Amino acid sequence: MTTLIDYRLEGQVALIGLARPPVNALGQPLRAALAEAFERALADAQVCAVVIHGQGRAFSAGADISEFGSPAAFATPDLASLLCRLAESPKPLVAAIAGTALGGGLETALACGYRISAANATLGLPETRIGLLPGAGGTQRLPRLIGAQAALEMIISGEPVSASKALALGLVDQVVAEGEDLLAAATAFAAARVAESAPAQPAWRHADPAQGLPSQFFDEYAATHARRWKGQLAPVLALQAVQAACSGSLQAGLAKEHALFAQAESSAQSTALRHQFFAQREALKIPGVSKDIALRPVQRVAVIGAGTMGGGIAMNFANAGIPVTLLELKGEALDRGLAQIRKQYDSSVKRGKLTPQQLDARMALITGTLEYADIAQADLVIEAVFERLSIKQNVFRTLDEVCKAGAILATNTSTLDVDLIAAVTRRPQDVIGLHFFSPANIMRLLEVVRGRETSAQVLATTLDLARRIDKIAVVSGVCFGFIGNRMLEPYAREAHRLVLEGATPAQVDGVLTDLGLAMGVLSMYDLAGIDVGYLVRESRREAIAHDASYFKLADELYSHGHYGQKTGRGFYRYEGRERIEDYEVVACAEVLAHELGIARRAISNEEIHDRCLFMLINEGIQLLDDGIAQRSGDIDLVWINGYGFPAWLGGPLHYAERLGLGRVLAGIEHYREQLGGYGQMWFEPAPLLQRLVAAGHARIQRL
Numbered sequence: 001m002t003t004l005i006d007y008r009l010e011g012q013v014a015l016i017g018l019a020r021p022p023v024n025a026l027g028q029p030l031r032a033a034l035a036e037a038f039e040r041a042l043a044d045a046q047v048c049a050v051v052i053h054g055q056g057r058a059f060s061a062g063a064d065i066s067e068f069g070s071p072a073a074f075a076t077p078d079l080a081s082l083l084c085r086l087a088e089s090p091k092p093l094v095a096a097i098a099g100t101a102l103g104g105g106l107e108t109a110l111a112c113g114y115r116i117s118a119a120n121a122t123l124g125l126p127e128t129r130i131g132l133l134p135g136a137g138g139t140q141r142l143p144r145l146i147g148a149q150a151a152l153e154m155i156i157s158g159e160p161v162s163a164s165k166a167l168a169l170g171l172v173d174q175v176v177a178e179g180e181d182l183l184a185a186a187t188a189f190a191a192a193r194v195a196e197s198a199p200a201q202p203a204w205r206h207a208d209p210a211q212g213l214p215s216q217f218f219d220e221y222a223a224t225h226a227r228r229w230k231g232q233l234a235p236v237l238a239l240q241a242v243q244a245a246c247s248g249s250l251q252a253g254l255a256k257e258h259a260l261f262a263q264a265e266s267s268a269q270s271t272a273l274r275h276q277f278f279a280q281r282e283a284l285k286i287p288g289v290s291k292d293i294a295l296r297p298v299q300r301v302a303v304i305g306a307g308t309m310g311g312g313i314a315m316n317f318a319n320a321g322i323p324v325t326l327l328e329l330k331g332e333a334l335d336r337g338l339a340q341i342r343k344q345y346d347s348s349v350k351r352g353k354l355t356p357q358q359l360d361a362r363m364a365l366i367t368g369t370l371e372y373a374d375i376a377q378a379d380l381v382i383e384a385v386f387e388r389l390s391i392k393q394n395v396f397r398t399l400d401e402v403c404k405a406g407a408i409l410a411t412n413t414s415t416l417d418v419d420l421i422a423a424v425t426r427r428p429q430d431v432i433g434l435h436f437f438s439p440a441n442i443m444r445l446l447e448v449v450r451g452r453e454t455s456a457q458v459l460a461t462t463l464d465l466a467r468r469i470d471k472i473a474v475v476s477g478v479c480f481g482f483i484g485n486r487m488l489e490p491y492a493r494e495a496h497r498l499v500l501e502g503a504t505p506a507q508v509d510g511v512l513t514d515l516g517l518a519m520g521v522l523s524m525y526d527l528a529g530i531d532v533g534y535l536v537r538e539s540r541r542e543a544i545a546h547d548a549s550y551f552k553l554a555d556e557l558y559s560h561g562h563y564g565q566k567t568g569r570g571f572y573r574y575e576g577r578e579r580i581e582d583y584e585v586v587a588c589a590e591v592l593a594h595e596l597g598i599a600r601r602a603i604s605n606e607e608i609h610d611r612c613l614f615m616l617i618n619e620g621i622q623l624l625d626d627g628i629a630q631r632s633g634d635i636d637l638v639w640i641n642g643y644g645f646p647a648w649l650g651g652p653l654h655y656a657e658r659l660g661l662g663r664v665l666a667g668i669e670h671y672r673e674q675l676g677g678y679g680q681m682w683f684e685p686a687p688l689l690q691r692l693v694a695a696g697h698a699r700i701q702r703l
């Protein structure tokens with residue numbers, strides 16, 4: 001017997017323990033070992049029942065995601081066939097679920113006749129999140145067990161359910177109380193089934209899963225979700241699979257599921273989402289920072305500035321049960337900030353996302369103060385004051401005076417030089433950038449900016465903290481705008497310039513949203529504030545002075561007080577939340593183009609796509625070459641989680657690989673020629689892109 005399985009007998013019950021750390025992913029070797037152990041139990045006349053359990057922290061996290069896209073994914077025994085074999089067992093099979101049972105892990109449990117779970121277990125079918133659908137019987141067995149509607153919810157949302165919810169759904173037969181021995185309970189449960197001669201496979205509770213569903217249920221479900229699923233393949237295929245469970249035999253349904261799964265698995269979308277899955281885990285691995293480094297304890301946090309950003313940052317900690325002190329200079333501003341936080345929690349209570357008790361508990365964790373002395377004992381202080389270097393430096397001088405030794409001092413700057421901020425303290429090793437994205441309590445991205453002198457311990461501690469507050473952390477080096485905002489610049493530059501050359505804002509934004517971006521870049525500027533963009537530009541006029549067309553239109557909007565959504569006018573006009581094309585903006589672009597000597601022309605959607613996207617990609621590749629980003633996957637994570645780039649395109653650099661690096665380079669060179677002086681000025685291919693293409697590399701990596 002291989003070491004991947006722990007096989008032993010407990011009286012008449014065979015215990016098969018999956019033992020492939022860390023999460024018992026069902027790769028080919030584990031599948032083969034499970035098949036072998038199962039056959040051994042069947043062949044042993046002494047064995048009357050079998051318990052399958054997982055050793056370590058998971059029952060099983062499902063199929064081995066790294067096998068997809070290679071023949072290993074379906075190598076014998078493939079998971080679907082193995083589970084059909086398990087489902088035919090003449091001896092009762094009991095799944096004993098502790099930790100997580102996800103994807104193929106839960107499907108394994110579904111192939112067993114019985115399921116019993118620990119109280120703290122979570123069970124789910126998250127395949128759609130990686131562009132797949134349950135492909136080992138989940139779309140067929142789950143509807144037969146808990147009904148089509150509940151099964152569809154679990155499959156489409158990908159959201160795991162708790163053990164108690166699973167019990168209520170009929171997904172598990174029994175939940176073992178905390179502190180009780182799950183394996184002993186499962187063994188006793190199996191023995192009891194034997195004693196009562198229970199069937200190895202009890203009849204399905206929902207043999208006709210569609211019973212009770214309205215006749216148009218699936219069509220209506222698809223119509224209701226059409227907007228949310230826009231462009232995405234996996235939910236559509238998953239729906240078809242569940243529909244098949246409602247319209248034919250299990251056998252036919254399994255065949256249909258297999259075909260749909262193969263379609264999803266070979267799709268570019270699933271490749272992109274799997275790339276994102278692994279990128280998120282890789283991002284936490286920092287060369288030179290050992291996994292075993294001793295972390296600094298962070299039990300008390302302080303946030304300087306109770307504005308929208310500071311308040312949102314504070315909420316993250318309260319949500320995670322960490323006490324946080326919010327500091328402001330004036331009582332009025334502090335009261336406003338605290339009231340704003342309460343208002344946000346109130347709205348969560350109204351939407352049923354939070355109970356009134358949780359609201360009270362969270363507010364009780366947030367303390368306001370006007371005194372720096374009150375934050376002297378904080379383990380971490382995050383500054384979130386006005387984005388100007390001198391102001392932030394003043395705050396850090398004060399922090400250096402008042403904070404205890406060993407406190408981590410973080411700045412939430414979005415563009416400024418973290419090293420210049422650290423330099424005003426006597427402890428630059430304790431200073432780090434923590435760039436939260438707005439709204440800070442909702443957006444999951446956290447750019448962690450490692451200064452020249454930031455210590456490895458401070459970096460490791462903040463990465464661990466990011467996990468505690470449920471953020472996706474990506475480490476960036478110091479440069480203007482770090483990873484995200486630095487890439488935003490050339491991307492947004494093209495959008496602005498294209499409007500001068502003849503496109504309308506709606507055309508530019510439409511191309512980007514058609515690609516799947518949550519928002520077009522010009523709408524995004526309207527939302528963030530044309531005045532905010534103006535202030536950022538003001539701080540670096542020298543660096544951009546050589547291009548007279550650069551953001552000319554946005555400057556013009558600013559001079560008219562058209563700050564975007566908040567003033568009702570920007571690149572668009574706004575009536576309530578409705579965005580309306582503004583022909584005065586087009587007229588203004590015409591005048592400016594004339595003044596600047598830019599010939600206006602009809603612009604194709606392809607040109608908009610290529611100029612915006614290729615410039616975005618080019619900057620990302622340059623950041624990698626400069627060592628600001630560690631890996632291309634980090635850059636993709638920033639854009640997916642901070643800027644609404646569609647996850648199913650895998651992020652800008654993964655998208656570039658899909659388009660072909662040669663095509664991206666050729667596009668940049670094309671516009672360099674075609675756009676005259678402007679092209680010569682800005683369409684400079686990143687040397688790393690040129691090297692990659694010359695060397696015939698399809699993947700973006702340092703060379």
Ligand code: 3H9
Nearest residue numbers: 025061062063064065066079102103104126134135136281
């Ligand atoms: C599926 O099942 C398809 C079937 O329906 C049909 C098949 C025919 N595979 O996240 P963590 C690695 S699709 C490979 O840091 P946590 C992970 O990369 C699958 N590797 O820990 C990491 O490696 P490393 C459906 C996996 O405690 C390490 O394990 N299942 C897999 O924060 C620790 O992971 C899912 O989508 C995997 N399935 O979270 C579940 N899972 O240390 C995906 C994990 O080298 N997994 N790894 O960086 C998860 O959601 C989380 O990993 C889990 C643990 C909640 C389990």
